[in-house]
Amino acid sequence: MSQGIAITGMGIISAIGNNVAENYNALVTENIGITRVSKIDTIHKNDIMVGEIAYTNQELETLLKLPPENNYSRTAFLGAIAAKEAIKHAGITDISAYKTGLISATSVGGMDMTEKYYYQYLEDTSTQKYIAGHHAGDSTQKIAEQLGIQESLVTTISTACSSAANAIMLGARLIKAGKLDRVVVGGSDCMSKFTINGFKTLMILSDTYNTPFDDNRKGLNLGEAAAYLVLESDAVVKAENKPVLAYVKGYGNANDAFHQTASSENGDGATLAMEKALEVANYKPKDIDYINAHGTATGNNDLSEGRAIIRVFGDNIPEFSSTKAYTGHTLAAAGAIEAVYAVLALQNNVIFPNLNFHTQMQEFSITPEISLKEKPLKTVMSNSFGFGGNCSTIIFSKEAK
Amino acid sequence: MKNVYINSVGSVSSQNTTDDADFLKEIISYNDTTIPALNPNYKDFIPPAAARRMAKGIKMSIVASKIALQKANLETVDAIITGTGMGCLHDSEKFLSAIIDNNEEYLTPTPFIQSTHNTVGGQIALEIQCKGYNFTYVHGSNSFESALLDAKMQLELDEATNILIGGVDELAAHTILLNKAIHHIKETPVESSKVLNSNTKGAIYGEGANFFVLSNKKQDSSLAIVADLQTFNTLPIQSVAEKAREFLLANNLHPSEIDALILGNNGDVEFDTFYNHLATTDFQNVQQFVYKPWIGEFNTASSFGVLLATNILKTQSAPKAFQMNNIVSSQYKTILLYNQYRGENHSFTLLRQC
Numbered sequence: 001m002s003q004g005i006a007i008t009g010m011g012i013i014s015a016i017g018n019n020v021a022e023n024y025n026a027l028v029t030e031n032i033g034i035t036r037v038s039k040i041d042t043i044h045k046n047d048i049m050v051g052e053i054a055y056t057n058q059e060l061e062t063l064l065k066l067p068p069e070n071n072y073s074r075t076a077f078l079g080a081i082a083a084k085e086a087i088k089h090a091g092i093t094d095i096s097a098y099k100t101g102l103i104s105a106t107s108v109g110g111m112d113m114t115e116k117y118y119y120q121y122l123e124d125t126s127t128q129k130y131i132a133g134h135h136a137g138d139s140t141q142k143i144a145e146q147l148g149i150q151e152s153l154v155t156t157i158s159t160a161c162s163s164a165a166n167a168i169m170l171g172a173r174l175i176k177a178g179k180l181d182r183v184v185v186g187g188s189d190c191m192s193k194f195t196i197n198g199f200k201t202l203m204i205l206s207d208t209y210n211t212p213f214d215d216n217r218k219g220l221n222l223g224e225a226a227a228y229l230v231l232e233s234d235a236v237v238k239a240e241n242k243p244v245l246a247y248v249k250g251y252g253n254a255n256d257a258f259h260q261t262a263s264s265e266n267g268d269g270a271t272l273a274m275e276k277a278l279e280v281a282n283y284k285p286k287d288i289d290y291i292n293a294h295g296t297a298t299g300n301n302d303l304s305e306g307r308a309i310i311r312v313f314g315d316n317i318p319e320f321s322s323t324k325a326y327t328g329h330t331l332a333a334a335g336a337i338e339a340v341y342a343v344l345a346l347q348n349n350v351i352f353p354n355l356n357f358h359t360q361m362q363e364f365s366i367t368p369e370i371s372l373k374e375k376p377l378k379t380v381m382s383n384s385f386g387f388g389g390n391c392s393t394i395i396f397s398k399e400a401k
Numbered sequence: 402m403k404n405v406y407i408n409s410v411g412s413v414s415s416q417n418t419t420d421d422a423d424f425l426k427e428i429i430s431y432n433d434t435t436i437p438a439l440n441p442n443y444k445d446f447i448p449p450a451a452a453r454r455m456a457k458g459i460k461m462s463i464v465a466s467k468i469a470l471q472k473a474n475l476e477t478v479d480a481i482i483t484g485t486g487m488g489c490l491h492d493s494e495k496f497l498s499a500i501i502d503n504n505e506e507y508l509t510p511t512p513f514i515q516s517t518h519n520t521v522g523g524q525i526a527l528e529i530q531c532k533g534y535n536f537t538y539v540h541g542s543n544s545f546e547s548a549l550l551d552a553k554m555q556l557e558l559d560e561a562t563n564i565l566i567g568g569v570d571e572l573a574a575h576t577i578l579l580n581k582a583i584h585h586i587k588e589t590p591v592e593s594s595k596v597l598n599s600n601t602k603g604a605i606y607g608e609g610a611n612f613f614v615l616s617n618k619k620q621d622s623s624l625a626i627v628a629d630l631q632t633f634n635t636l637p638i639q640s641v642a643e644k645a646r647e648f649l650l651a652n653n654l655h656p657s658e659i660d661a662l663i664l665g666n667n668g669d670v671e672f673d674t675f676y677n678h679l680a681t682t683d684f685q686n687v688q689q690f691v692y693k694p695w696i697g698e699f700n701t702a703s704s705f706g707v708l709l710a711t712n713i714l715k716t717q718s719a720p721k722a723f724q725m726n727n728i729v730s731s732q733y734k735t736i737l738l739y740n741q742y743r744g745e746n747h748s749f750t751l752l753r754q755c
Contacts, residue, residue: 043505102634107518109539115497121579131579135487135700136518137540141745144634151644154634154746155547156540158488158518166536170551177554194493197500198513255481255526255535261514272532387514388523390535 004247004281004400005172006237009090009230011082011186012340014327015051015223019085024344027352028372032326034209034221042196047207051223051328052191053078064146071129073110076139078226079188080146086184087147090230091242098181098236101153102144103171104228105163105187107332109136112192139188153180158332160386161294162253163187164227165335165394169251171231181236186228186336195222195331202261204298210329211356212295212322213302213368220296223328227336229343234400246343249379249397250283252276256389262300267308269391270294270383274312277381277393285313287379288395290351292338293368294383295322296329305383306364318381321354321369335384335392342380342396349376402557403617405627406755407711411468413438413461414609414705415696419468425712428695428722430593434586435572436607436697454511455524456491458571461610462521463528466565470529473614473622479561480534481522482552483569484544486700488518490573498575521569534561542665542742543632544568545704546750549615550630556617567612568701580606585743587668594722596668596694604667607697611704613711619755625714628652628735628751636747638675642682645739648749656683660730661713663706665740666691667698672744679739680725689725703740707750710736714754 012019015033016026026033033051037044055063060077061070072080083102087095113130120127132138140156153174157166164187171185189195199205199222206219237244254276256269263270278285294305302322309317323341330337345351354368379397386392412418416429419441438461443452446464455463462483470476496512514520519537526535534555538547545568552564580586580603587603596605615627629652636644649656662684664676680689690713696705713719713733734754741747 106539111493111497115500118497118501118575122582128579128583131583132585135539135541137486137544137746140540141634150635151633151640153550153632154540155538155543155632157536158539159522159535159537160517160519170536173554177558179554193500193505194497194513197505197508198496198510198516200505201508201510201513253534253536255523255532257526257530257532260520260523260527261510269532386519387517388519388535388537389526390519390523 004249004397005175005231006244007229007246007248007343008232008242008244009086010340010343011085011089012227012337013053013078013082014225014337015053016326020340027326030353030355032355034328040191040193042193044196044200048205049208049221050191051221053224071133072142073133073139074112074190075106075109075188076142078190079104079139079143082226083143083147083184083228086228086230095148100149100182101174101180102140102149103155103157103167103183103185104140104143105157105167105332106136106139106189107158107160107163108189108192108195110134110138111194112190115193147184159390160388161331161334162384162386162390162392163332165384165392166253168229168248168335168339168394169253172248172251175231175233182232184228184230187333188226189224189331189333191222191224206297209356210297210325212297212324212354213361214357215359215361217297217299217302219298221328223330225327225330225333225337227333227340229339246346247397247400248394250277250281250395252280253392256391258389261387263304263385265304267304269389270305270308270385271311273391273393277395281395286316288318288381289377290318290345290380291320292342292380292382293320293322294385295324297324303363306366310364310366317366319351319369319373321352323352325355338382339394342382345380346377346396346398350374403559405553405556406616406619406623407613407625407627408616408620408623409469409472409614410708410711411465411612412708413441413465415439415607425720428720432592433590434605435577436605437572438609456489456515456571458489458569459521459524462567462569463524465610465612466525466567469565469612469614475563475614477529477531478563478565480564481525481531482536482548482564482566483522484538484548484701485518485521485569486541486544487570488539489516489520490571490576492516494573494575541746542700542703542740543746543748545701546630546632546748552615553627553630556615559617562618563614563616565612565614567610568704569610570608570699570701572606572608593694597666599668600670602669602671604669604698607699609696609705611708623755624711626753626755628753630750633747635745638678641675641678645679645749646683652751659687659735659737660733661688661690661736663690663710663736663738665693665703665706667693675741675744686728688728688730690719690723691725692723706738706740710738710752714752
């Protein structure tokens with residue numbers, strides 16, 4: 001159970017950069033990507049802040065060399081950019097040389113186009129090409145096409161904000177079970193009026209920069225992003241003499257079974273997810289060197305997650321931080337964004353700061369890392385929690401065994 | 402590796418599949434462009450106050466999952482894995498139209514919360530207090546198959562003993578209009594028995610929820626063995642028969658050894674060719690069944706195909722209305738299912754008698 005699955009490539013596009021190098025540079029220079037919303041016409045523009053990607057859809061279309069008659073949603077555009085970077089990074093030139101699958105995560109899918117043309121669809125035939133692009137699986141099919149993945153195992157996971165962590169988990173399990181030799185795993189979610197208004201009605205959007213684990217936190221900033229990892233079997237790594245970036249060592253998914261949107265006060269689901277991941281990795285809590293927390297900066301998440309971390313780690317809590325102050329909460333993509341950050345942390349032996357933290361939470365005494373810290377890292381734990389009580393933890397390691 | 406058994410089923414569909422007493426006894430014929438699922442007596446399963454807040458997809462799923470658990474004699478399971486192609490459409494439409502109609506004002510959170518794709522999986526977990534693994538697959542016509550594949554993998558490796566899986570999709574008014582506009586739904590009503598010969602574009606759309614308890618432990622209620630399953634994001638029409646042969650060969654089977662072939666034909670003249678290709682070549686001497694003309698097409702309609710196969714294996718009989726050719730098998734031990742939607746997301750599923 002404790003054999004890790006090799007990560008051989010990664011790609012990302014987020015509010016703090018259009019590729020892995022730009023994201024890393026922003027993380028270490030504390031360059032946050034949170035601004036006022038510019039690409040969506042919403043009445044809430046003056047009372048929310050978001051993590052937007054600079055490229056317009058037109059620019060993304062050009063980058064991907066797509067014909068103008070394409071029916072890509074922004075989710076598909078972003079996903080294709082990040083997945084292509086991951087494949088390139090992994091040095092893959094012939095995608096069909098090995099049995100290669102794609103597991104992608106999304107929560108909004110093609111909602112950005114649906115909300116634009118919802119009524120217009122019925123009158124304006126020129127917009128109708130987007131109708132069939134609404135469903136969540138459509139962006140995944142397009143990403144597979146962009147990567148040249150054919151006649152293979154391709155699927156989409158949507159478990160709200162833990163979706164991409166679950167895509168990584170499924171990919172690792174498929175390789176372990178011998179169903180695939182290679183799998184591209186990750187997620188993509190674009191900004192939409194639908195999610196802005198959804199989170200607005202839940203009253204968990206901050207009107208200023210989000211402040212994870214701060215006592216005065218006011219809620220989350222929504223972000224848009226996509227990120228993918230390439231996972232390969234030991235046989236492929238050996239045959240191709242591939243450099244391995246890190247390993248997916250442990251994973252766990254559990255359900256809080258408490259409330260459709262809120263986390264239980266003591267973080268039952270989160271605790272179970274972290275414990276399961278440790279068990280799969282065959283690790284003890286002391287083996288974890290850094291936790292990249294879910295840390296959305298909502299009152300409920302940070303309290304529940306903090307308590308769960310204390311339950312799992314007791315008095316020996318490793319350094320932890322949330323990187324959501326940089327990117328905003330990228331929903332279904334978050335688990336993949338933070339997986340890339342976890343691998344970057346391992347590669348560079350750095351812990352990324354939990355920005356915007358000022359005041360210690362009253363409910364407990366644990367404090368996130370607030371400045372960039374160099375530390376030899378062997379393992380990183382990454383948490384992602386979502387609606388429907390969905391709780392996921394992935395453990396990344398430098399070592400396979 | 403352990404065998405994977407289907408230990409029970411629970412179903413809400415546009416046919417009589419909810420109660421054992423009249424299960425598929427009389428096949429209902431429809432003459433419409435969309436076929437809603439028959440409403441069971443929700444009160445028997447869900448407190449009315451809670452039911453009022455739930456869209457049909459959630460209600461159908463809770464009923465189907467509770468029946469499946471009851472029949473498997475279980476209070477809870479180790480994992481819940483759901484497949485839904487379109488998710489909670491009704492609540493998505495409700496929230497989105499409210500955003501547009503009221504210019505982002507006066508919104509309430511409930512439809513947004515319930516529009517999330519994993520609402521059904523989360524609700525079932527809440528209902529039965531299941532803190533285990535909980536995944537939701539949303540990949541078109543391979544949504545249910547992805548759930549089945551995931552569960553099968555866990556059970557074979559003995560990572561779980563009992564897993565509840567299900568496929569659910571619901572009809573919603575605006576999405577119906579949109580799919581009519583692009584001819585994914587047929588323009589005019591067609592009677593069920595005539596759907597396959599309609600010779601027109603698009604399908605008759607439907608809805609439903611089919612849930613199953615899968616287990617690596619055989620018990621009295623066991624209905625079938627899930628022998629194998631393979632999914633493909635793309636498959637050219639000329640490769641379908643070859644892939645079917647390869648799939649069977651991997652299971653030491655030849656097409657002639659299949660007792661029944663269950664196909665996902667929906668009467669769409671553009672895409673039924675994929676099925677017809679199989680039906681008229683390698684499997685022309687095999688008994689063939691179709692079900693979508695009587696329950697409608699939806700992304701997880703193939704879960705009804707599995708329900709049908711399970712029932713044929715258990716009862717050794719099949720509804721005559723669903724039969725596509727004139728061949729009748731003397732016994733049903735091995736059943737192959739093939740499904741795709743609009744030429745994408747193909748699957749082969751192999752079930753055996755247990």
